[in-house]
Amino acid sequence: MSGSSESAYADLVSSxxxxxxxxxxxxxxxxxxxxxxxxxAGAAEKRVLKARRAIERAIHALEPGRSS
Numbered sequence: 001m002s003g004s005s006e007s008a009y010a011d012l013v014s015s016x017x018x019x020x021x022x023x024x025x026x027x028x029x030x031x032x033x034x035x036x037x038x039x040x041a042g043a044a045e046k047r048v049l050k051a052r053r054a055i056e057r058a059i060h061a062l063e064p065g066r067s068s
Contacts, residue, residue, distance in 0.1 A: 016055055016058055016059045016062070017059060020052055023052040027045050027049050030045035031045050
């Protein structure tokens, strides 16, 4: 992999990490809402966690030194 490709992957991984952090925050917000009695928040939290796990898999797939 060339240096510019590695840099592009590193930039993408950085962006994905930011998205993962945003999803984590949303999941915590939904969990708090569910604990406060919001019936729909539990389903929202599950959707957000599913998306977050997908982003985590993408990060691991793109990290340097990992191969599929």
